[in-house]
Amino acid sequence: MLFNLVILVSLFLVGIAPVSCEVDHAFIYNGFQSQNLSLDGIAEFTPDGLLLLTDSETQDQGHAFYPNPIHFKNSTNGTVVSFSTTFVFAIRSDYGILSGHGLVFVIAPQRRIQGALAYHYLGLFNSTNNGDRSNRVVGVELDTIYSEEFGDINANHVGIDINGLRSVAVETAGYFDNTGLFHNLTLISGQPMQVWVDYDGSTKQINVTVAPLHVEKPVSPLLSLKTDLSPILDQTMYVGFSSSTGSVPTYHYILGWSFKTNGKAQELSQLPNLPRLGRKGTSRFVKIGLPLLSLVLLVVATSMVVYYVRRKKYEELLEDWEREYRPQRFMYKDLYTATKGFREKELLGAGGFGKVYKGVMPITNLEIAVKKISHESRQGMKEFVSEIVIIGRLQHRNVVPLLGYCRRKGELLLVYEYMSGGSLDKYLYNKPRFTLDWSQRFRVIRGVASGLFFLHEECDHVVVHRDIKASNVLLDGELNGRLGDFGLARLYSHGTDPQSTRVVGTLGYLAPEHTRTGRSTPSSDVFSFGAFLLEVACGRRPIEPRQDDDDLILVDWVFSCWNRGNILEAVDLNVGIDFVPGEVEMVLKLGLLCSHSKPSYRPTMRQVLLFLDGVVALPELSSLGISAAGLTFDHHGGFDDFVTSYSSSINAHSRSPSVTDSFLSGGR
Known part of the structure; x- marks a missing residue:
């Protein structure tokens, strides 16, 4: 009786004790004939049982996720459990060594990734949320494009990403054999390769290993990272793949995939075959080619004659230095x-x-x-x-x-x-069929400013564009602004002075000191950017001819609106009424500041970005001494309709302290 009582009490205590609800998850796909994954974007299953994330026809992104959530955390202590995954992939391009932007194994809070961009964002993030800790995303990227913006080491690397695409651990793609010798791998080779990702919940270490298919898993991983994923991952997460292409659409294949928590992922076997590389038909050529041999010889002879006739038509200049x-x-x-x-x-x-x-x-x-x-x-x-x-x-x-x-x-x-959106000016002038609202215009302005800052300060050389205007700003398919047309650009080394050149550019955007000295500097680009700001915000060209020969000078008109206390009067009516007045007013005032006739009064592009991002408030123009005299330029100075060009010598000018230096000392 006593023994039975002890048993009953023990069972009662077990019944009321906390019970772990964790479930180990495991799945395997040896090919994807079952098609039981959650797909979006351009991802699809092929009839041969391959998962095709992107193809060579479309510039877009593709996602594929296991449909059920995975329990990643131990409910008793909230730490991430061990997990293991392996998959086989292949990347192929119709353009040889040119490729799309690679693929990522990803652990994310949702199956649907909202607001992500293709191109170098890999279908995971965008310019706003890249690097944001609230993303709660962990990924292993197989990247085939060099992006200086994300600190990439080359165009063929493997990286571990946490909440953004600046990898926290990265190595050139390759593997170590059993002797410790390193072998390079080319991710864009088109050949199938296998990846193993292992996380040890006790040591808090991620190991990533890559090898050609049919090569046994190397003992030494390609890269390792000690980091606790517990603060990053939620209790349940989704696992899958993301991929994207840009100007070079590319095939991104997954042949098989295995995953397991609290254990080793099952090995893959009997995977589907990739499409054959190269062309078929040698035997066909032998069968049908011989009877046509005489015709082929005739065609060759004719082609030689045509070649010599057309040679002049396509003749190029090619010198040794090229x-x-x-x-x-x-x-x-x-x-x-x-x-x-x-x-x-x-x-x-x-x-x-x-x-x-x-x-x-x-x-x-x-x-x-x-x-x-x-x-x-x-x-x-x-x-x-x-x-x-x-x-x-x-x-x-x-x-x-x-x-x-x-x-x-x-x-x-x-x-x-090629930019499918065309040039910005077609959305501003000549009664456009499609106009841009203010948020779209501001995004374009912010993008061009970012591009100019990159050219002025982040490149190996200082690159001065020399022709910034709406017609030289192009929009991609998502209406992002991109600065184009570098036919007039000049560059020089950081820390040196630019040399005099001919004065080139577009009337209305030319900085006064450039027309006097012929020197192109980042500050002269800022002047052009100021004219561009007013152009985009007002929907007017910097100089508009009028019937009375009294041309409308945009900067003068905007200044007069500000002087009357109603600068928003200058705003293009086509932007509608859905905008933040303070933001529009800031852009107009910034346009006036950048348009100052004295270079020392203009901000740098670094400072312009601080204003646009709201990091630093733009001071009142009156406190900077802005006046009509400081903004007036000679618009009847003998220029032709488009280009100003003459030789001039360098004059030595001492640089006075910048007004913007006084309230932006130290920069960012």
Whole structure:
């Protein structure tokens, strides 16, 4: 009886004691024929049982998540339990070594990732929330694009990401064999590779290992990170993949996937095959080629005749010094084909420096914009092309990628990535069919400012754009502003003084000191940016001809509105009424400050960003001594309709302390 009583009491105590509700999760996909994942974006399953996150047709993002939430934390102490996952992936591009932006294994609070951007944001974050601790996201990225913005080490790396895309641990893709010898891997090779991600809940360490498929898991991981994931992950989270493409759409495949908490993920087997690389049909050629041999010989002979006839048509200039720029040089024949012979139907726009045509590159189908400019009057072509190539290597989300150049006879052709949104001026002038509201305009302004700050301060050289205006700001498919047209840009080393050049630019945007000395500086870019600010906010050009020959000078008109105590009178009516008056007023006043005739009174682009982001309040213009005299410029100084060009010598000018220095001492 006593024994039975003890048993009953024990059972009663067990019944009322806390019971852990944790469940170990495990799943495996040897191929994806069952199609029981949660997909969004352009992700899809192929008939062969592959998970295709992105394809080579679309510039977008794709997500695939296990449909059920995973319990990641121990309910008794709130710490993250051990977990293990392995998957096999492959990345393929139709453009050889050019690729999209890679893929990420991700642990996230929701299956649907809202507000994320494609391109270098990998479908996970955007410019606002990247790096935000509230994201509660952990990822392992397989990145095939170098993004200076995120501190990438190269265009072929593996990284551990926490709440943002600046990896907290990163290594070049590769693996260690059993002897400890390191072997490089090329993520964009198109070959299947396996990844293992293991987190030890007791030691708080993440290990990431990568190896070619069918190679046994290396003993030494590629990278390790000691970090406690407990403050980052919620009790339950979702696991899956995210991927994105940019200007080079790319196939991102997942062949198989296994996951387990509190244990080792099950090994994958019998995975589906990837599509064959290369072309088929050698035997077909043998069968049908021989009977047509005589025809082929005839075609070859005819082609040789045509080649010599057309050689002159596509003849280019190629000098010895250009051989080092071969990767950035395009063949004129390819550009001619891409733009359908530079026909008028492909014309995107024209200005004083040339015409811009839309094109689609043969074979790769890459969309481009080609600007044809005359260089017969230019001095120092070698130096000019060198600068163009250097600028072409810059990468920033608010700068239109300059892909390369081509020279032919009296023309220089600059090749840019095509921006589907077109130029900003078409949304401002000539009764546009689609107008931008204030929030869209402010985002464009903020983007251009960020791009200019990058060019002025964050590059290896100081890059002065020299032609900032609405028509040179292009919009991508998401209406993000990107600064383009670097045909007039100049660069020089940090800490040195720029040299005098011919005065070039667009009337209304030219800084007074630039027209006097011929020196292009970041401050002269700021002046142009000030005219751009007023242009976007007011929906007017810097100079508007009127019937009485008394041209409307935009900066003078905005100043007069401010002087009368009603600066918002200058705002473009097309922005509507849904805006924050204080923000619009700040932009207008900042436009006046940047337009000051004295360079020392203008802020730097670093300071401009502080104003736009609300980190520093813009002081009252009256306290800065802004007057009509300080904003007036000679708009009847003998300029032609578009370009001002003359030689001038350098005059030594001592720089007086900047007004903005006094209230922004120390910067950010």
